[in-house]
Amino acid sequence: MQTAPLSDAAKQKLNAVLSRYPNAMAACLPALHLARAEYGHLGDDVVKLVADHLALPVAHVHGVVTFYTMFRREPSGQNVLRVCTNISCMLRGGYEILGAVERELGIKPGQTTPDGCFTLIEEECLAACANAPMMICGARYFLDLVPEKMPELLAELRQTPQTELV
Amino acid sequence: MPATRETRLVTKRFGDEQAKTLAGYVASGGYQALKKALGMQPAAILDEVKKSNLRGRGGAGFPTGMKWGFIPKDAKTTYLVCNADESEPGTCKDRELMYWDPHLLIEGMAIASFALGCHHAYLYIRGEMMREHAVMQAAVDEAYRGGLLGKRVAGSGYELDITVHRGAGAYICGEETSLLNSLEGRRGWPRMKPPFPAVKGLFGQPTIVNNVETLMNVPFIVEQGGGVFAELGMGRSGGTRILCVSGHVNRPGVYELPLGITTRQLIDEVCGGIWKGRKVKAVIPGGSSMPPLDESELDVPIEFDALMTDPRIKEVEVRPGVKFDLGGGKTLRTMAGSGGVVVMDDQADLPAICARIMQFYAHESCGQCTPCREGTGWLARISQRVADGRGLPGDLELMESIAHGIGGNTICALGDAAAWPMLGFLTKFRGEFEAKLAASVAGAA
Ligand SMILES: Cc1cc2nc3c(=O)[nH]c(=O)nc-3n(C[C@H](O)[C@H](O)[C@H](O)COP(=O)(O)O)c2cc1C
Ligand code: SF4
Ligand code: FES
Numbered sequence: 001m002q003t004a005p006l007s008d009a010a011k012q013k014l015n016a017v018l019s020r021y022p023n024a025m026a027a028c029l030p031a032l033h034l035a036r037a038e039y040g041h042l043g044d045d046v047v048k049l050v051a052d053h054l055a056l057p058v059a060h061v062h063g064v065v066t067f068y069t070m071f072r073r074e075p076s077g078q079n080v081l082r083v084c085t086n087i088s089c090m091l092r093g094g095y096e097i098l099g100a101v102e103r104e105l106g107i108k109p110g111q112t113t114p115d116g117c118f119t120l121i122e123e124e125c126l127a128a129c130a131n132a133p134m135m136i137c138g139a140r141y142f143l144d145l146v147p148e149k150m151p152e153l154l155a156e157l158r159q160t161p162q163t164e165l166v
Numbered sequence: 167m168p169a170t171r172e173t174r175l176v177t178k179r180f181g182d183e184q185a186k187t188l189a190g191y192v193a194s195g196g197y198q199a200l201k202k203a204l205g206m207q208p209a210a211i212l213d214e215v216k217k218s219n220l221r222g223r224g225g226a227g228f229p230t231g232m233k234w235g236f237i238p239k240d241a242k243t244t245y246l247v248c249n250a251d252e253s254e255p256g257t258c259k260d261r262e263l264m265y266w267d268p269h270l271l272i273e274g275m276a277i278a279s280f281a282l283g284c285h286h287a288y289l290y291i292r293g294e295m296m297r298e299h300a301v302m303q304a305a306v307d308e309a310y311r312g313g314l315l316g317k318r319v320a321g322s323g324y325e326l327d328i329t330v331h332r333g334a335g336a337y338i339c340g341e342e343t344s345l346l347n348s349l350e351g352r353r354g355w356p357r358m359k360p361p362f363p364a365v366k367g368l369f370g371q372p373t374i375v376n377n378v379e380t381l382m383n384v385p386f387i388v389e390q391g392g393g394v395f396a397e398l399g400m401g402r403s404g405g406t407r408i409l410c411v412s413g414h415v416n417r418p419g420v421y422e423l424p425l426g427i428t429t430r431q432l433i434d435e436v437c438g439g440i441w442k443g444r445k446v447k448a449v450i451p452g453g454s455s456m457p458p459l460d461e462s463e464l465d466v467p468i469e470f471d472a473l474m475t476d477p478r479i480k481e482v483e484v485r486p487g488v489k490f491d492l493g494g495g496k497t498l499r500t501m502a503g504s505g506g507v508v509v510m511d512d513q514a515d516l517p518a519i520c521a522r523i524m525q526f527y528a529h530e531s532c533g534q535c536t537p538c539r540e541g542t543g544w545l546a547r548i549s550q551r552v553a554d555g556r557g558l559p560g561d562l563e564l565m566e567s568i569a570h571g572i573g574g575n576t577i578c579a580l581g582d583a584a585a586w587p588m589l590g591f592l593t594k595f596r597g598e599f600e601a602k603l604a605a606s607v608a609g610a611a
Contacts, residue, residue, distance in 0.1 A: 020329040021329075021351075022369055023369075024351075025350060025352070026349065026350050026369075027351065028351030028352075029331065029332065029334055029349075029351060030331065030332065032334070033293075033332055056351075060352075063353055064351065064352065064353055067336060067354060068293070068333070068334035068335045068336050068354075069334070069335035069336065070293045070294065070334040070335035071335075082294065085522075086255045086454075086522065087256065087413075087450075087454055087508055087519055087522055087523060088255065088256050088413055088508055091414060091508070091510065091514065091519070092412075092413070092414075123294075124253065124337060124526055124530070125253055125254070125255040125256070125257070125454075125526075127252045127253065127257060127258045127261040127295070128261065129255070129256050129257065129258045129412035129418075129506065129508070130258050130410055130411060130418040130419050130420055131258075132412055132413075132418070136294065136296075139296040139297040139300060140297070166296060166300075
């Protein structure tokens with residue numbers, strides 16, 4: 001499969017990004033974020049494309065991509081649900097929230113619903129511990145969650161997806 | 167000043183939507199400190215910061231003025247990096263600080279940069295913080311348009327760029343040398359120290375890495391003077407402290423409080439006591455890497471030195487009767503860490519909580535050093551089987567010996583961050599682990 005070249009808008013952004021660093025390697029993470037937003041995920045062809053744009057070895061960019069959890073190698077759902085189960089959330093029912101989402105969507109952490117609407121991720125602490133249990137979806141925070149409300153909340157996200165492709 | 171009264175230096179604009187805009191921020195007194203700083207000698211600013219007793223809020227409590235002083239005098243290019251990777255479990259202040267008062271961070275970064283002779287500062291923000299990234303980027307853009315960043319900062323001859331740089335999901339990138347590698351476009355592998363970043367950091371140049379809350383205190387210090395800031399604090403720690411309280415209290419929250427407040431006052435007087443009418447059993451005082459406190463240890467101030475030295479807090483043991491040696495004859499009690507206070511009630515299942523903590527560190531170990539890569543994995547597996555009632559005889563001793571083998575033997579402090587709470591829980595709540603083990607061994611027989 002042939003990957004489309006970066007859009008002009010993305011190329012412009014990439015040039016602006018490059019001007020903020022003394023060398024091209026330092027633009028690696030910002031460039032991969034741009035590519036993520038453009039292509040949805042970072043398959044081998046996209047990794048190569050980013051490497052070419054930055055004049056870096058593909059192996060280097062590949063190494064970077066596989067180190068960071070947000071650089072997904074596979075397509076994800078429109079909504080990426082990041083449900084925290086770390087201690088502060090665990091103490092106030094984080095696993096019950098995760099269980100409620102699993103039941104409602106019929107998927108386990110790491111999986112995507114067949115309709116492509118949701119990807120579920122069991123997250124480590126997301127820095128909203130005082131409002132535990134919580135999850136994020138795109139730029140939206142869902143705080144002080146209760147299991148009974150999850151079906152309603154998921155229905156709302158089905159209507160108005162919150163992209164994280166920014 | 168009563169110990170439980172909120173004192174707002176860096177949270178004073180919380181709840182004020184207007185303050186996020188440049189106009190709103192300026193209207194509430196913003197950027198006055200930067201203007202004052204630009205009229206001072208950089209050395210004079212450094213003196214005020216030294217006098218202020220400001221200590222790093224990222225976890226180690228290192229004196230900020232002393233750290234800034236490590237930049238070599240003849241350095242030509244220096245960098246300031248703000249660490250906004252906040253991901254230590256239980257910690258949720260930097261995210262709120264950036265969300266509510268982005269310009270205070272920019273102002274703090276600008277003053278620090280001027281004092282350090284730095285012309286390009288980077289804000290490394292955690293990748294998952296999409297909302298806060300948008301807020302910070304908008305504020306930086308507005309600061310450029312308003313002439314507060316760029317060629318002539320606030321009309322002076324000083325030039326400064328600030329670049330917001332997103333992480334991409336890796337707890338370890340909060341460790342400062344890992345963060346620098348990540349910022350250089352590499353895998354986030356921590357570097358051996360020395361050389362310390364202040365000597366050889368970002369792009370090989372002298373670099374200061376400071377936490378968000380640390381830098382947000384700088385404008386106050388410049389405006390009011392380091393002495394006033396020191397006065398507000400206690401002992402060798404100046405200013406206030408933001409505590410993020412989570413877990414089994416009635417009113418969890420992010421509170422800015424005097425440093426002298428004790429854990430018990432925090433729980434009872436600020437957070438409305440333990441929920442469901444229960445009693446407290448354990449408290450993690452500063453993020454999940456810190457050894458917990460038991461009920462008898464709650465009357466010590468949550469201040470950097472007190473938590474490390476107060477004899478009312480027990481010393482962590484490698485095994486019963488043998489103290490854990492931090493090196494140089496120092497023993498480990500606990501530390502103020504990142505300000506993430508996690509409160510557990512009398513029904514909390516501590517072995518299960520401890521296993522969850524171990525799972526976290528095993529997941530986040532970058533894998534460079536054997537004791538950490540292998541040890542955190544073993545701690546996660548063994549603590550989980552103990553918590554699940556599938557433990558084997560000798561498991562507690564095994565966990566102690568693994569944790570002891572990690573502590574102090576790794577490139578970065580993530581190894582310690584796993585070992586310390588493990589040993590801390592076993593020192594203070596051994597009975598709970600033994601009970602689980604007794605039940606599982608009996609069940610197996
Ligand atoms: C595993 C690990 C994770 C860390 N995570 C953070 C973090 O998320 N934010 C932070 O400010 N400091 C973090 N630190 C501490 C930094 O290495 C560094 O000490 C700090 O940013 C310095 O800033 P300060 O002097 O203002 O505290 C971490 C340290 C370790 C060992
Ligand atoms: S201690 Fe752990 S996280 Fe730190 S460098 Fe070693 S393996 Fe990586
Ligand atoms: S533990 Fe869930 S947000 Fe921090």
